[in-house]
Structure formats: structure tokens, C-alpha cells
Amino acid sequence: RALPLPVLEPGAPWLAHWAALVAGPGGARTQGAAAWLPPAPAPPAEPARDITGSSPEDLVLRFRATASPEAFRLAGHLALAVPSVPVMRLVQRAVDRDPRPQHLAEVILSGMLTAVPGPPGSYAFRPGVRELLLRSLPRTARGRTREFLARIGSLIDERAGLAAGEFRAQADGGQDGSGPAFATVSEETVRRLGGQGPPERLFAGRYRPAGLRGANGSLWKAVDVHTGRQVVVRRYREQPAPQERFLSEARTLAGLEDPHVVRVLDFGVADGAPYVVTEFVDGLTLAEVLSGLSFRTFARLVCQGLAGLEALHAHGLVRGERGPAGLLLRPDGGVLLSRVALGEESRGKDPESDLAEFRWLLKQLATSVSVPAEHRELLDLIDGRRLPAAARYAAELAATAQWPPPLDVTLLGPLRISHGTSPVEPPSPEAQALLCMLLFGHGRRVTHVELARGLWEEPPAERRAAARIEDLVPELRRVLPPGALVTLPEAYALHVPDVHVDVFHCEKLLDGPARGPAEVQRALDLWYGPPLDGVPGPAAAAARDRLRILKSRLRALHAELDEARGATAPTILFEADDLNRPEARITLEYAVHEMLARGALAAHQFDVRVRPDGYIVHTEPGTFVLPVLVAVLRGLPEVLTGLVDPPSLTVTFWDRPVAPPEVPPVSAGIQVVVAPAVYEEFAASSAAQGPQRFQPLFQDGATDTPPVAWSCPLSPSTAAPEPEARDLVQGPFITHDPRRLGIPAPGRTAVVHTRPDGPLTLLDPAQPHGDRPSRFVTYYKVDLTTHQSHHRVSLPSSGKGAFTAAVELSWHVEDPVAFVRAEVTRVSEPLLGHLLEEAARITRRHPLRRAGAAQRAVNAGLRRWPVPGLSVAASVQLAPEGTALPGPQGPVPKQRPLSDLLGEAESVLLGFDGPLARLFSARAASEAALDLLALVAEHRDPEGAPPAAVRDTFTHPLAVLRAFARDRLGPLLRDRLDAIELRAVPDAPTTHNSVPLVRALHGSGRRVSVVTDVSAPAVHRYLDPYGLPLAGIHARGEDLTLLTPHPDCLLRAMHSTGGATTTGVLIGSTVAELTAAQQAGVRFIGLARNTTAARQFDEAGCETTVTSLAPLLEAARSLQERCQ
Incomplete structure (x- = not known):
């Protein structure tokens, strides 16, 4: 009697066979595997031989004779790893395309393994077996141990920290790394498994070694981790302490500035040996050449x-x-x-x-x-x-001296080489690619590995690559001057300081001072075909892309110079995607002439030419095409309504006779594309007030560069959708005069604009145009205030349950330029998505019972955020699923009682100008601002002095100080304002009720401090006669970038009166003080003396405002009475 038991392996073919058997009709016969399971094991015919006493050779030979070929091959690879079941499964998956459990079972039951203490499935090879199995592997497989370990490690990398595994990873920092390595994993995997990567080895606490520079080991290349720049570190032999002679001479050398002596950046003594850090200079040593x-x-x-x-x-x-x-x-x-x-x-x-x-x-x-x-x-x-x-x-x-003609290499076409006027036959294509790589190396060492990657799509092994490069070297020596090609250990370099390369000439022209159109045209004339035509290799392909960009930059520069000369001949291009139908061609031709007629162009001013895809209209230099543009915007869709299926049409207005560059495609039935100069004319005209709205087009999406064109769709049914509104950013807008934008509210709003010749930049109210003439600029308004969002989410645990999480996110723009460039919409979505991804990675390592530890780990691990230019704070509260969490705090009442605000505060901070005194009247403040701007005009060139329109935007001297905070004149302006404020003190009236308010607050047990952007001498001179019980006065410091809205003075006051945990409230009279209080986490009471100030406070989100100090004095006295 026995039970037939089906046998199958957990693999696709076996499961498919079993499914066919189960789902098949009854009575049909299906082949399969089964085993008879008797009630008890049958006794062996003869006693089984005890193989544990066999020699290693007998064990391996017996296994080879009885096992399948796949199992024997697997055993050889297992000898490279730790023979535990989880590791053996990883190895099998790495070496077999179709891993089958029976092969692993053959190895385990072979007798070559013995059980060892540890988790279930822990084995070790019997003595001598591992060595014999390793001999069974091919020599190539044994030599590729590193590759084998990486293949196993990649399997761990896929799942580490994301799914439950079969073996434990102990995060002990590598202190107990006994046993052979069985996998090579990435640092990210180590981090996900809870471990730490190897500590970074730094010399002198800041220099990361990056390779030796000499044979004796005392000179090496390094990276300064503080600045990221490359340096050279030289360690001197140990010298007797205290090394005064060395330090004195090193200090002298560091102060030496000479073009023929290397510049010293740092020096000192580390581990008893003196050292000097110098700048890294590309080049070759004299010994090498x-x-x-x-x-x-x-x-x-x-x-x-x-x-x-x-x-x-x-x-x-x-x-x-x-x-x-x-x-x-x-x-x-x-x-x-x-x-x-x-x-x-x-x-x-x-x-x-x-x-x-x-x-x-x-x-x-x-x-x-x-x-x-x-x-x-x-x-x-x-x-x-x-x-x-x-x-x-x-x-x-x-x-x-009459030197030999220099080497001339041209790359802006097929490679050409000449010595003076004598051309040289170029080497083979591969040798040309090698020469280009060395030329673009600009005299530095280029290693064999770098050369191989640039010469071949699939570089050979390192030794083979070095041999192939060496075969190309004689070809280069034939075309180069003697000694120009320098052979170095595992590298080559070119030392040809007098070589002339056309590419370098063009780059120098672009990076140097402005040149005339004739010179730029000569540079463009250097192109004589596709650059590096016929030169193979990845490096040449990358260089071709870079040279195409170089050519487009030269064309743009040439166009700008032409524009400056006024020699422009606008071009209008009508392009359609389908003109095969006669009626489409006839209608478009009629539309072209109709638009020109409505634009009032005379017949002699234009010339219409037929193109396969439409028509091009060439105009005479100086032709005013704005009326034609307005006619197209208002009348072109109407003219084309007669077509049943009109083709997609693009009308391009360009401001020069050459064809416009290819602009990014826009999905619209009819779209109008205009050059930036044409758009400037349109924006300055009354036609810009119409319903049509242009959007900027950027090359390759690079929003930090000026738009290459502007686009406007004309077909509502097929027009591109309106761009999604961007959080915290309004725009783009355009203005001819950035001075009209005024001064952005400090700490609340920033203005980012394009420059005519560069990337996005912050508006400088003191010099809106920089050092360039006035012209149209595109600008954006950026909201700098803090925003919040609250979410309830679920996060996984290490078990089956999940955590309930209450997430609070708050963010504000820290770098407006980076934020505008990022083009982020719906800021909270990427922030929340990033938080969920990072938090889930952390909570998966914690069980539900350790919600507190998981919460601390999540809050500590949220450091980097995916939105550039944004400062983000996050708070996560965790609890097991089904457990109640505290809900988000409701909105604070719009106007809380003053007694509550003052009663909850341990410290009361008072602004000086406003709450205590009125240092400047409106007229005096304007005069003080003009005094400071006059000082700017004295110390700047006449062209750099602020124009009258800029001077009118400054109505307070502190606004001038903020605008010039990073300017070299900042300290000079600060000193002048110190003197102006001291002169204003005697005439400054005291704010009504301010003195009794300070005394009442002090009597109620509050610490009272003064925080202000006014200079400390002026504040002390004003307040000292009153003898007020103040805990401190925190006034303007030397660093002008720390003026409000920066919370520096508030933080100094709070720390000096009890630390960061002290609760406080600020009584101030400016929006800058309100913003500083919000950033410092301090409550704010606004003193609004008039309706304008009240409106500004309300727009800025001020929760509590008063029109005088009387209600504050009343609240303070009530608190004082409670304390008595």
C-alpha cells in the first residue's frame, strides 16, 4: 500500500504542466512525475556506506559520477561563496538562467557539506572539498571573481531594504567581517540595510587624496572638500617641533604672488609632518619632456x-x-x-x-x-x-626671433594639419580621433582608460587597449613636431604650446571682450564642413555636438552685432505641413498677400518667394513689420476659414534676412512665432493689450537663458493648453524698464529677470540694468513667504501592519533663481511624494510596536528635497494603524486678545523705529536715502551711478542699505548711515506710551529687549536717558545681509534671554519685522499708524494689529496686577 504523490518544482514549466493536468477533462492521460509514498521507509537492501569518512577526492569524484552536469557546475561556483542556503540560492540565480531546486538539492545531499552552528541552512564544505571544486572551474571563471561577486551583489542591490529576505545583514560597520566575501554591493545597498559606508579618509581634515603626483609618495593630487577645487598636497619630511622655521617660510610663500611661482592655498603640520597645499595647475613636468x-x-x-x-x-x-x-x-x-x-x-x-x-x-x-x-x-x-x-x-x-611655423590643426570640417603653409597628410581615422582627444585635453595627461573610452564604443581590455593605442602613436609622431607627443606611465599628453586650433580661436572669441561683426564673420567662415567629419569614436561624436552649439553661439553673436548696427532686414516665413492639395496652396498664397496688404507694406518693400512648404517674405532693411504681425494675429484665422481641413500653419517673424533657428514645436493649428526683438516692439505697442498672449520659447528647455523666440497660438480649438499655474511664481512678464518694478518687499517677494547676455538673476534695485543699456527683459515674481500643507498617509512597517502618519510640510523659497529655473508646479506634490518614498524606506525597518523609534528615524532622515531653491521643513507623527493621531492645529483666531499674546510670552521684543521712537519722518527718511545714494554716485563711475528713476524708488535709508548689502560700498554706506542716525536722535519724538509699556512689561515678569536695524550707538544715545529695564539691545551689525527680514537680531535676542526654547512676541511697525518674526517662529503684533500700514500688514498675513500702544499698555498692566 502506498500513496502516489505528484512531484513538481516551483518553476514555470512544472507549474504549467500541473495546471494542464488539473484543468484537463477527466479520463485523459497526461504524463507527469509522481512518487510512491509508503507508510514507512523501506529498509535498505544493504547498510548504506558512511561517506563522512571518505577523502575529499572520493567525495568529489562520487559527486561528479552521480550528479547532473548542472549540479556539478553549480558546486564549483558555490566554492567561491559561503555555502548557506540563502547565499547558495543567490549564486544559483547568478550563474543559471533557469535555476532549478533539484540541482541545489543534489549539492546539499552530496555529502560534501556539513552542517555548522547558525540559522537553519548553514553549511560548510568538508576539509579539502572547496579546493578541489575550485579546480573544476575554468581558469577564466576563477579569474573573474570580482565580476562574479558583483553579479551576486546586483541581485542584493535589487531588493535590499525593499523586501523581506532570507538572511540577515548585520550593521556593525565591518568590525566582524569574518569569512569569505560572497557579494559586492553598492554603498546605497549598505545604507538601505542599515550599515555605514567606509569613513572618508581626509588629510588635515579637508583634503581627499585623488592620486599620486610623484614617484616618492610625498606629492599627490587631492580635492578640497570645503571648496570642491582640485589641489596638490606636498608632505615634507618630519621636522622637529614646533616647526617655527617651516611655518614662517610657508607663510611668506603663501603671500607671494608671482606668475612663475605656484600659489600656496594652505599649509600646516599634520601627524608631525609639515605640509603645503598649492593650486592644481595642468601641465607636464620638465622631467617628462x-x-x-x-x-x-x-x-x-x-x-x-x-x-x-x-x-x-x-x-x-x-x-x-x-x-x-x-x-x-x-x-x-x-x-x-x-x-x-x-x-x-x-x-x-x-x-x-x-x-x-x-x-x-x-x-x-x-x-x-x-x-x-x-x-x-x-x-x-x-x-x-x-x-x-x-x-x-x-x-x-x-x-x-624667426621661429618655425606653428602647427595648425583645423577641426571645423574634415581634420586638416599643416606646418605653416605646408599641409601634412592626415593619419588614419583612429589616429585622428586620438589626436583630437589629446588636443581637447589642453596639455593635460590623458590616461589609456580615458582614451579607450573615447576611441571605441566598446573598449577592449586595458592591456589590449594600451597596445592598440601604442600602434597609433607612430602615426601621430609623423604629423606632430618633435617631442610634442609625450609618453607617460599609462597615459599620453601633447605639449604644443604654440599650436593653432581653429576651435580654440572661436571659443576665445566668444569668451573674450566684444568683437566686431567682421571678426565674428571670419570665425564663422572657418567652418568648411561638418566638424570632425569622418573622425570616429564617442569622443568625436560628443565634440561634434559641442561644436554645433559653438557655431550657433557665434551666429547669435553675429546677429546681435548686426542688430546693434541697425542693419536688419526682417523676414516673414509661412510654413504649412501639408500643401499637396491645390486649394490649400491657393488659400495660403491669398492669405500671405492679404496679410501684407493689411500691414500696409508697399510692393517695393518685400519679395515673396515660393517654398515647398509655404512662402518666405524678404523685406528691405529697416522695414517696419509690426503692422503685418498685428494683421496676422487679428485676421489670419478668418482668412483660412474657407478650407474644410486647413493644414497646421506656422508664421515666423524674424528680424534679420537669415532663416530663423529651429524653435521648439508648439501644438497648435495656427501659431505665430516671433523673434525676441520683434516681440519687444509688439509688447511696447498698444496691440499688446489685445487678447493674444505670447509665451516664451527656450532652447532645450533652458529657462535660465533668454528666450530664443515667443509663440502665440491662434486656433482656440487646437491651441496648446495654457501653461499650468506655478506655485509661488507669477510670470513671465516683460518690461522695458525694470526700474518701474520698484523694490520688492524684503523677505516676502523677489523679482527674477533675464539678462540680455546671460542667465536668470535677481533684480538689483540699485542697478536694475546691470552695466548694460536699457532694453526689454523678461521677469518673474517669486513669493518668499512660508506655506504649509497637512496630510494623513499610511506607511509600511517591517511586518504585516502599517503605520498611520500625520505629515506636516512647510516650505519657502530660499533661492529664487534656482526655483524659477526648475519650473515646478504644485510644489506640495513632489515634496509629499519624496517624503513618502524616503519615509517608507525607513519605516520598513521598524515593527509597529516601535512607532516612536520609527518616527524619530523618519524625522532625522528627511534632509534633501527634490525641488531646487526651496527650504523645506517636515514633521511626521507615527502611530500603529487604527490608533488616533492628533489632528492638524486649526487656524489661529484672526485677532487674539492682547493679554493672551503677552501672557504666553516669556520675552517681549520691541522694534525701535516705530514702537519706541520715530527716528525719521517721511521727508527726513527720503533725504537720508538720497544722501546715501549721493555717496554711491561719488564712488562710482558716472555710468555706474544710479539714475534718477532708481533714486526715486528708495524712500528710506534702510532700503538703500539692503540694496547695497553685498556691494563693495556697503560698509561705507553703513558708516554714513550711522552718522545720519546719530544726528537724527535729538529731534526724534518718543512714541506715546512706549516708556510706561516697557516698565509695565518688565513689572509683569517679561524680559524686554530691543531689536532693530538702527545702529547700536544711536539706539543707546536715545534710550539711555530713560533708564529703561531692558534685557538687551540688539541692533544693526557689520554684516548688512543680516538686516531684517533676516531674523538674525531676533534670534540673538531670544538666545540671550533664555535660549531657543523661550517663547516670545515681537511688537514692530514694518513688514520686514513681520517676516523676520515669522522666520524665527516668534508671534508678532503690528503697530499700524495709518491705513496704508494696516493694509500692508493685512496683505502680509499679520494676525494682530493695533493702531497705538494704548491697548498693549492696558494688557501689560493687567498682567502686572496679576503678578502682584
Whole structure:
């Protein structure tokens, strides 16, 4: 008697077979696997052999003879890992496309494994078995252990921290990493599993090593983690403490500014060894180019090397190096002293020994340099120990000598090489690609790995790549000057300081000062075909894209120069997507002539030409096409209504005779695209008041650049949808005069605008146009106030249940330019989505019973947010699912009783100008502002002085101070305002009830402090005669960027009176003070003396306002009575 038991594996084929068996009609026969399960195991025919005593060879041979080939192959790979069941499953999944449990079972039951203490499924190979199994693997598989570990690690990376696994990851920082490694995982996986990556090793607390720069290990390249810039660190030999000689000489070297001496950025002593940090300069050492030193480079070395030595000697320093060590040749041919003996290394050395060593070096170099006979005098001067005369002779050679023609390489078409007027046959395409990469390296080292990635889509192995590159080198040496190609360990470099490359000429033209249209046109004429035509490789493809952008920038510059000259001939382009039907072509031709007629253009002013996709209208220079644009906006849809199925039509108005650049497509039946200059004319006309609204078009979506064109859809049925309203941003708007925008409310509003030649920037009220002439600009208004949202969400736990979470988000714009550039809509949605993603990653590691720990971990882990330019604060409260959470706080009553506000406050902060005194009347404030602006005019060029329209926007001296907070004149203006405020003190009236209010607040147990943007001497001079019981006066400091609305003075007052947890209330009279209070988390009572101030407070969200101090005094006295 036995029970037939179906057998199947958890795989797709087996499950499909089982499904067919179960779902099939009765009576049909289906093949399958089954095992007879008897009531008890049958006794073995003969005693089973105990294999535990077998030798490793017998175990492996027996397994190989009885196991399937897949199982034996799997066993060999398992020998590379830890043989526990979870790890073995990972290995099987990594090496088999179709992992089957039976193969893993064969390995486990083979007798080659023995159980070890640990979780269920923990095994170890019997002694000697692992080594024999490893021999069964091919040599290539054994040599790719790193790749194998990475393949297993990738499986862990997919699921780590996201799904429950079968083995535990212990976050012990790697302290108990015993046993062989079985996987290589990413740092992100380590973080998700709760571990920590290896601590960053920094030298002197701020320099991250990035590679050696010398053979002795004392000089290495590093990255300054504070600034992100590349530097070079040199460690000197240990010197006796306190290293005073070293520190003194290093301080002198750091103060030395000379073009031929490397600049020192930092120095000190670390681990007993002195060190110096210098700027990183691309280039090659003299030792690396000794074999191919040209006479021109030798002459530069004589004059510039001696100039660097003389600069050192003039400051009491010595080079102290022998031979070519520490002499750097920059890509432009300049010579730099990069190593200087300091401290004990300079002892016993003097300028004479430096000059002797330098002279000896020059004599050694001269033996391998080909010196023209007419310049042998230079060597004679060196031999005669007349180095200063030799340096002067070498300097004159740079301007007077007849040097060989420079190497000329052109890349703006098929690659061409010439020496002067003598063309050179280019090398093979691969060698051309190698030459381009080295040229674009600008004289720096380019490693074999970098070259291989740039030369081939699928680079070969490193050694094979190095060999293939080496085969190309002779071709390059044939076309380059002698010694130009420098071979370095695992790298190559070009040292051709006098090479002329057409690409570099164009880039220098764009980055340099403004040039004339003729020069720009000559640069455009350098293009003679597709750039780098026929040059293969990924690096050449990337360079082609960059050169296309370069050409478009040159064209734009040429167009701007033409515009400045007034030599413009507007072009109108009518383009349709389907003109195959005769009626469509006839209707469009009629529409073109109708629009020109309505625009009142005379016949001699335009020329209409037929194109396959429409018509182009060329006009005479100076033609006024704005009437035609208005006619198109108002009448074109009506003219085309006769067509049953009108084609999509684009009408482009361009302000020059060349074809416009390709603008981003806009989905509309009829759309009008205009050049920025044409749009400026339209925006300044009365036609801009019509219903048509233009939207800016940016190249590749780069909103931080000026629009390339403006677009307006004309077909309501097919027009593109209106752009979604953006949170916190209004615009874009356009204005001809940014001065009309006034001064944005400090801390509440910012204005971001485009510049004619650059990216978005913040409006500078002191100089709205910068140093450019007035012209139309696009601008946006940005809301800087704080916004909040509350949400109830569910977050997963480590078990089956879930956490209920109450989420409170608050945000405000911190960087208006970055926020406008990001084009974010519905800010709360990406913030909440990011919070849910990050919080879920954290809560999955916590059970429901540890809701408090999960809550703390979530709040501590929310640091980075996905919206640029935004400062975000988040608070998450967690509870097990079904548990009640406190709801969001309801809105505060619009006008709370003053006694409640003052009673809840431990500290009361009083503004000075307004609540205590009126330092300036409206007229006096305006005069003070004009006084400060006059000071600006005195210290600026006449062109840089604020114009009259700008001066009129400043009605208070503090507004001037805020506008010039980051200007070099800021300290000067602050000092002048200090004097103005001191002069205003004697005539300033005291605010009614202010003195008794301070005394009553003090009597009620409140600490009273004064916070103000007025200078401390003026406040003290005014208040000291009253003898008020003040806890402190916190006035304007030296840093003008900390004026209100920055909460600096409020925070100083709160910390000085009991710490950040102290509750407080501010009584102020300006919106800037209100904003500072909101940012500092302090309640605010606004003193509004007139309806204008009351309206401003209401618009800014002020909850409590008073028109005088009388109700505050009454509330303070009631609190005082309670305390008595």
C-alpha cells in the first residue's frame, strides 16, 4: 500500500504542466512525475556506506559520477561563496538562467557539506572539498571573481531594504567581517540595510587624496572638500617641533604672488609632518619632456625660470631642488616653480646655490637641444655665469626671433594639419580621433582608460587597449613636431604650446571682450564642413555636438552685432505641413498677400518667394513689420476659414534676412512665432493689450537663458493648453524698464529677470540694468513667504501592519533663481511624494510596536528635497494603524486678545523705529536715502551711478542699505548711515506710551529687549536717558545681509534671554519685522499708524494689529496686577 504523490518544482514549466493536468477533462492521460509514498521507509537492501569518512577526492569524484552536469557546475561556483542556503540560492540565480531546486538539492545531499552552528541552512564544505571544486572551474571563471561577486551583489542591490529576505545583514560597520566575501554591493545597498559606508579618509581634515603626483609618495593630487577645487598636497619630511622655521617660510610663500611661482592655498603640520597645499595647475613636468625639448621651450625656461627664482629670493626663500624636479611646463608654454624647500630642507641653502643648480640644469639641457647657430650667444651667456643677461636675451627672442611655423590643426570640417603653409597628410581615422582627444585635453595627461573610452564604443581590455593605442602613436609622431607627443606611465599628453586650433580661436572669441561683426564673420567662415567629419569614436561624436552649439553661439553673436548696427532686414516665413492639395496652396498664397496688404507694406518693400512648404517674405532693411504681425494675429484665422481641413500653419517673424533657428514645436493649428526683438516692439505697442498672449520659447528647455523666440497660438480649438499655474511664481512678464518694478518687499517677494547676455538673476534695485543699456527683459515674481500643507498617509512597517502618519510640510523659497529655473508646479506634490518614498524606506525597518523609534528615524532622515531653491521643513507623527493621531492645529483666531499674546510670552521684543521712537519722518527718511545714494554716485563711475528713476524708488535709508548689502560700498554706506542716525536722535519724538509699556512689561515678569536695524550707538544715545529695564539691545551689525527680514537680531535676542526654547512676541511697525518674526517662529503684533500700514500688514498675513500702544499698555498692566 502506498500513496502516489505528484512531484513538481516551483518553476514555470512544472507549474504549467500541473495546471494542464488539473484543468484537463477527466479520463485523459497526461504524463507527469509522481512518487510512491509508503507508510514507512523501506529498509535498505544493504547498510548504506558512511561517506563522512571518505577523502575529499572520493567525495568529489562520487559527486561528479552521480550528479547532473548542472549540479556539478553549480558546486564549483558555490566554492567561491559561503555555502548557506540563502547565499547558495543567490549564486544559483547568478550563474543559471533557469535555476532549478533539484540541482541545489543534489549539492546539499552530496555529502560534501556539513552542517555548522547558525540559522537553519548553514553549511560548510568538508576539509579539502572547496579546493578541489575550485579546480573544476575554468581558469577564466576563477579569474573573474570580482565580476562574479558583483553579479551576486546586483541581485542584493535589487531588493535590499525593499523586501523581506532570507538572511540577515548585520550593521556593525565591518568590525566582524569574518569569512569569505560572497557579494559586492553598492554603498546605497549598505545604507538601505542599515550599515555605514567606509569613513572618508581626509588629510588635515579637508583634503581627499585623488592620486599620486610623484614617484616618492610625498606629492599627490587631492580635492578640497570645503571648496570642491582640485589641489596638490606636498608632505615634507618630519621636522622637529614646533616647526617655527617651516611655518614662517610657508607663510611668506603663501603671500607671494608671482606668475612663475605656484600659489600656496594652505599649509600646516599634520601627524608631525609639515605640509603645503598649492593650486592644481595642468601641465607636464620638465622631467617628462626632456627627450623632446625644443629651443623655444628652452628659451622660455631660461627667462621664466630665473624670474621665478628671483621672486623667491626677493622674499628670503630658496628653491632648494636639484635637477628638473619641481619645474612645471603649463599648456600655454609658461614655466612654473611648483616645489620650494621650506623649514629644515632650506637650511644650508642660499640664492647662490639655487642659481648654481639652475645654471647646471640649463647646461645639461642644452646638450640635447638643437640651438640655431645665430642664437649660440644664449649658451655662451649661460656658460659665462651671466644668468640675468641670458634671461634678458631669451625674453627678447620671444618677440624678435624667426621661429618655425606653428602647427595648425583645423577641426571645423574634415581634420586638416599643416606646418605653416605646408599641409601634412592626415593619419588614419583612429589616429585622428586620438589626436583630437589629446588636443581637447589642453596639455593635460590623458590616461589609456580615458582614451579607450573615447576611441571605441566598446573598449577592449586595458592591456589590449594600451597596445592598440601604442600602434597609433607612430602615426601621430609623423604629423606632430618633435617631442610634442609625450609618453607617460599609462597615459599620453601633447605639449604644443604654440599650436593653432581653429576651435580654440572661436571659443576665445566668444569668451573674450566684444568683437566686431567682421571678426565674428571670419570665425564663422572657418567652418568648411561638418566638424570632425569622418573622425570616429564617442569622443568625436560628443565634440561634434559641442561644436554645433559653438557655431550657433557665434551666429547669435553675429546677429546681435548686426542688430546693434541697425542693419536688419526682417523676414516673414509661412510654413504649412501639408500643401499637396491645390486649394490649400491657393488659400495660403491669398492669405500671405492679404496679410501684407493689411500691414500696409508697399510692393517695393518685400519679395515673396515660393517654398515647398509655404512662402518666405524678404523685406528691405529697416522695414517696419509690426503692422503685418498685428494683421496676422487679428485676421489670419478668418482668412483660412474657407478650407474644410486647413493644414497646421506656422508664421515666423524674424528680424534679420537669415532663416530663423529651429524653435521648439508648439501644438497648435495656427501659431505665430516671433523673434525676441520683434516681440519687444509688439509688447511696447498698444496691440499688446489685445487678447493674444505670447509665451516664451527656450532652447532645450533652458529657462535660465533668454528666450530664443515667443509663440502665440491662434486656433482656440487646437491651441496648446495654457501653461499650468506655478506655485509661488507669477510670470513671465516683460518690461522695458525694470526700474518701474520698484523694490520688492524684503523677505516676502523677489523679482527674477533675464539678462540680455546671460542667465536668470535677481533684480538689483540699485542697478536694475546691470552695466548694460536699457532694453526689454523678461521677469518673474517669486513669493518668499512660508506655506504649509497637512496630510494623513499610511506607511509600511517591517511586518504585516502599517503605520498611520500625520505629515506636516512647510516650505519657502530660499533661492529664487534656482526655483524659477526648475519650473515646478504644485510644489506640495513632489515634496509629499519624496517624503513618502524616503519615509517608507525607513519605516520598513521598524515593527509597529516601535512607532516612536520609527518616527524619530523618519524625522532625522528627511534632509534633501527634490525641488531646487526651496527650504523645506517636515514633521511626521507615527502611530500603529487604527490608533488616533492628533489632528492638524486649526487656524489661529484672526485677532487674539492682547493679554493672551503677552501672557504666553516669556520675552517681549520691541522694534525701535516705530514702537519706541520715530527716528525719521517721511521727508527726513527720503533725504537720508538720497544722501546715501549721493555717496554711491561719488564712488562710482558716472555710468555706474544710479539714475534718477532708481533714486526715486528708495524712500528710506534702510532700503538703500539692503540694496547695497553685498556691494563693495556697503560698509561705507553703513558708516554714513550711522552718522545720519546719530544726528537724527535729538529731534526724534518718543512714541506715546512706549516708556510706561516697557516698565509695565518688565513689572509683569517679561524680559524686554530691543531689536532693530538702527545702529547700536544711536539706539543707546536715545534710550539711555530713560533708564529703561531692558534685557538687551540688539541692533544693526557689520554684516548688512543680516538686516531684517533676516531674523538674525531676533534670534540673538531670544538666545540671550533664555535660549531657543523661550517663547516670545515681537511688537514692530514694518513688514520686514513681520517676516523676520515669522522666520524665527516668534508671534508678532503690528503697530499700524495709518491705513496704508494696516493694509500692508493685512496683505502680509499679520494676525494682530493695533493702531497705538494704548491697548498693549492696558494688557501689560493687567498682567502686572496679576503678578502682584
